[in-house]
Amino acid sequence: MVSSKDVAKRAGVSQTTVSRVLNNPEAVRQKTIDKVNHAIQELGYRPNSIARSLVSNQTKTIALISGPLSNPFFMEATTAIVNYANEKGYRIHVYFENQWNQEETYDGIFETKVDGIILCSILYEDQIFEELKSLNTPLVMFNRKHKEPCNFIEIDNEEAGYIATKHLIDLGHRNIIWIGSHLNMSTFSGRFKGYERALNEAGIPVNENLVIVEDGSFEVAYQRLVFLLDTVTAVYASTDSIALSLLDRFISDGYRVPEDISLIGTDNVRLASHASLQISTVGNCEQLNLGLVAIKELFALMEKSEENMEVIQTTLPVKLYKRETTDFL
Numbered sequence: 001m002v003s004s005k006d007v008a009k010r011a012g013v014s015q016t017t018v019s020r021v022l023n024n025p026e027a028v029r030q031k032t033i034d035k036v037n038h039a040i041q042e043l044g045y046r047p048n049s050i051a052r053s054l055v056s057n058q059t060k061t062i063a064l065i066s067g068p069l070s071n072p073f074f075m076e077a078t079t080a081i082v083n084y085a086n087e088k089g090y091r092i093h094v095y096f097e098n099q100w101n102q103e104e105t106y107d108g109i110f111e112t113k114v115d116g117i118i119l120c121s122i123l124y125e126d127q128i129f130e131e132l133k134s135l136n137t138p139l140v141m142f143n144r145k146h147k148e149p150c151n152f153i154e155i156d157n158e159e160a161g162y163i164a165t166k167h168l169i170d171l172g173h174r175n176i177i178w179i180g181s182h183l184n185m186s187t188f189s190g191r192f193k194g195y196e197r198a199l200n201e202a203g204i205p206v207n208e209n210l211v212i213v214e215d216g217s218f219e220v221a222y223q224r225l226v227f228l229l230d231t232v233t234a235v236y237a238s239t240d241s242i243a244l245s246l247l248d249r250f251i252s253d254g255y256r257v258p259e260d261i262s263l264i265g266t267d268n269v270r271l272a273s274h275a276s277l278q279i280s281t282v283g284n285c286e287q288l289n290l291g292l293v294a295i296k297e298l299f300a301l302m303e304k305s306e307e308n309m310e311v312i313q314t315t316l317p318v319k320l321y322k323r324e325t326t327d328f329l
Contacts (some may be wrong), residue, residue, distance in 0.1 A: 002045045011039035025089075062298070063109045065095045065119035067143075071241040072269040074120070077142065077291025081118060084295045090115070097121035103128075110135070116298045118291075122146050124186045138301040140312065142294035145186045151301065151312040153294045155267075157187055160282040160318045161194020164236050164264045167280070167320055169202045172329035173234035173262060176204075177225060179212040179246075180238030191238040191266060214242065222249055233261065233329055240265035240272045243279050247325065258327035268321050278324035284316040 004022075008015045013032060020028050021036040039045075062085055067074035082092045093112065097120075098105045106128055109117060120143040122129065129146045132139055145152035168176050178195045180188040192211075199206050210232065214221040225235065225246075237243035243265030250257050257263050265272060268283020284290075297312050 002043045004045070006043055007036065007039045007045050010043060011035045059113050059115055060089060061091045061093055061112075061114045062116045062118060062295075063093045063095065063112070063114045065097060065105060065109070065117075065121045067097050067120055069096075071239070072244070072271045073143070073239065073241060073267045076269060076289055077120070077294075080289045080292035081295045084292060088299060106131070116140075116302050118142065118294055118298050120144055120291075123184045124189065125184065138298060138309075140294045140298040140301065142290045143187055149311055151297065153290055153297060153312070153314045153316075154186070155284045155290070155316045156318050157190025158194040158197070160266045161191035161236070161238070162198045163194070163318060163320050164191075164266055164282045165195045165198035166201075167264060167322070167326060168234040168236060168262060169198060169204070171234075171262065171326060174202075174204055175207075175210065175232045175234070177210045177212060177228060177232050177235045178238065179214060179221060179225065179235060179242055181214055183213075188238055195236055218242075218245055222246070226253070229255070229261065234326070235261060235263050237263065237265045240267040240269045240279065240281055243281065243325075244271060244277070247277065247279060257325050262326040262329075264326050273321070273323070280323045280326040281321050282318050283321060285319045286316070288316065290316075 004015050004018045008018045011018070013036060017028065017032060018036055021033050025033055064078065064081055066078045069075045069078065078094065082094070085092050093108065093114065095105055095108050105121065110131070114137060116138045117132065118140050120141065122141055122144055124145070124147050126146060129148055129150070139151060141150060141152040143154060145154060165176060178192060180191060183189045183192055196206050210228065212221050212224055235246060237246055243263055246263060247257060250261060250263070255261055263279065265279055265281040266283070268281045268287060271277065272279040272281045293314070301309060301312070
């Protein structure tokens with residue numbers, strides 16, 4: 001079995017230098033790094049990550065809790081996070097949100113030492129937050145946040161809901177469905193507040209019958225929505241993922257968008273601008289990938305000493321991306 005001693009001999013350097021190249025390359029000249037990496041490749045050496053973590057007190061791993069990859073927002077964010085971490089020489093342990101059993105989702109994090117945690121699955125009043133804090137591991141949330149002071153990256157969710165709903169109102173719509181997930185998530189709570197604010201500002205009463213909470217079954221939510229289509233002219237889908245699913249079903253069932261029903265989403269995922277879809281939506285003004293912003297902030301935290309850490313609370317401004325799925329009544 002090839003050892004670091006063999007690598008040092010082949011590269012003509014000391015074992016200490018090999019260790020520095022593996023654990024602290026910024027302290028080594030590029031010429032030496034190239035020699036050691038060449039020897040590693042020639043010999044097929046595979047560093048022992050456990051041994052390295054004991055020496056450097058780093059695991060070179062990050063835990064990510066993501067939403068489902070069937071949602072294009074999470075697919076884009078997860079891809080950006082993994083790619084950026086890999087470029088930095090880190091591995092990502094990816095866990096997927098389980099709304100019905102969050103403890104199971106977090107077990108892997110509590111059982112494994114990592115250098116940082118990035119997540120988008122936390123509830124606004126989630127009890128798991130205190131346990132996460134007790135790990136004393138750099139932590140950044142994106143797309144959602146906890147009510148306690150924490151590091152987060154988000155868009156202005158309330159303003160997003162307001163802009164989306166006001167856009168529909170400005171087009172002459174008054175009977176507007178809001179469809180989203182549970183309001184114990186800061187994302188949906190904010191977007192619903194914006195929906196309410198726009199209606200109230202326009203003197204339109206908030207009709208609870210037009211508020212649909214998608215509770216794990218899109219089909220149930222869709223059938224409830226279809227039941228209301230005789231009186232409703234527009235739908236505010238609180239995520240682009242929901243808007244994409246609705247557009248697919250509307251077309252399949254013979255409804256014309258926007259002629260029969262106007263539809264707007266939120267997040268401005270890349271798929272929303274596809275030439276064959278052209279979904280009106282609201283997203284951050286600079287079209288930044290929240291996952292990429294969050295992982296960059298996490299690395300910045302990981303490089304700071306505990307006493308120098310500052311709370312990161314970034315709320316990105318949003319704007320309307322008017323496309324083809326909304327029109328005048």
